[in-house]
Amino acid sequence: MGGEDDVLLAEQLAYYRAGAAEYDRPYRERADIQELLTVADRLPVAGDVLELACGTGQWTPLLAARARSVTAVDAAAETIAVARKRVTSANVEFVRADLFSWRPSRRYDTVFFAFWLSHVPPARLPAFWDAVAAALAPGGRAVFVDDGPGGAAGEEVLTDGAVPAALRRLADGSAYRVVKVFHDATALTDRLASLGWSARVRPTAGKFLVGIAERP
Ligand SMILES: C[S@@+](CC[C@H](N)C(=O)[O-])C[C@H]1O[C@@H](n2cnc3c(N)ncnc32)[C@H](O)[C@@H]1O
Numbered sequence: 001m002g003g004e005d006d007v008l009l010a011e012q013l014a015y016y017r018a019g020a021a022e023y024d025r026p027y028r029e030r031a032d033i034q035e036l037l038t039v040a041d042r043l044p045v046a047g048d049v050l051e052l053a054c055g056t057g058q059w060t061p062l063l064a065a066r067a068r069s070v071t072a073v074d075a076a077a078e079t080i081a082v083a084r085k086r087v088t089s090a091n092v093e094f095v096r097a098d099l100f101s102w103r104p105s106r107r108y109d110t111v112f113f114a115f116w117l118s119h120v121p122p123a124r125l126p127a128f129w130d131a132v133a134a135a136l137a138p139g140g141r142a143v144f145v146d147d148g149p150g151g152a153a154g155e156e157v158l159t160d161g162a163v164p165a166a167l168r169r170l171a172d173g174s175a176y177r178v179v180k181v182f183h184d185a186t187a188l189t190d191r192l193a194s195l196g197w198s199a200r201v202r203p204t205a206g207k208f209l210v211g212i213a214e215r216p
Helices: 004-018 023-027 031-042 060-064 077-086 122-135 149-154 185-194
Strands: 048-052 069-074 092-096 108-114 136-147 156-158 163-168 174-178 198-204 210-212
Touching: 004 077, 023 031, 031 060, 031 210, 048 060, 060 069, 060 077, 060 156, 077 092, 077 122, 108 122, 136 149, 174 210, 185 198, 185 210
Parallel strands: 048 069, 048 108, 069 092, 108 136
Antiparallel strands: 136 210, 156 163, 163 174, 198 210
8 A cells, every 4th residue: 555556546636636627528428327327216325325436426416316415525626616516405515535534423324436446446445445334324335336347448548557547638638547446246246245245246337337235
């Protein structure tokens, strides 16, 4: 941990901060992502929900419609500003915080994260899932969606570092490295079991993954 992880995580956050205004484009233009959003209706989202890495709030209204409350956390003020315009539900609160250090002061019925797990460096996976467990009330569930292995075809995958990464480009030509782990559903299910979770992870809507995990 540290070293390459820290450098990549800083660059990853810089990418999302600089690109907040163009983040929503695939949600407008890609049929597979629009189809993926419909999965939210079938996910076990209930009660008080903690949304990690909420970004521009694409998933937040879908959660808010089914939740008592949503606490939506992201480290980028720029993405939260976009989300605040999109999401006006009275039961949503936004928090700006770094998920690698922030810990909630209460527990939640559901912890949800979309396209965040693939940005967690492998060495930080156990600590990340421990933090999710600590944020869940007894009987609570972690629910997530992300890219599966098929997502690699649409990325400039970087193979020269110790941490799985990809190069992302913004409209102004600037380029940033992000951590990008294309989890396989079966391998991730087994990894979660080794960390004490009972998880169901399955491919959906083409190249994506949907996971539901509980700590027995
Ligand atoms: C791939 S986007 C996902 C956004 C949203 N969940 C979605 O699916 O559209 C990743 C988000 O993680 C946020 N992020 C990056 N580093 C972070 C960190 N250390 N702590 C919290 N959020 C972070 C970025 O600002 C960005 O909004």
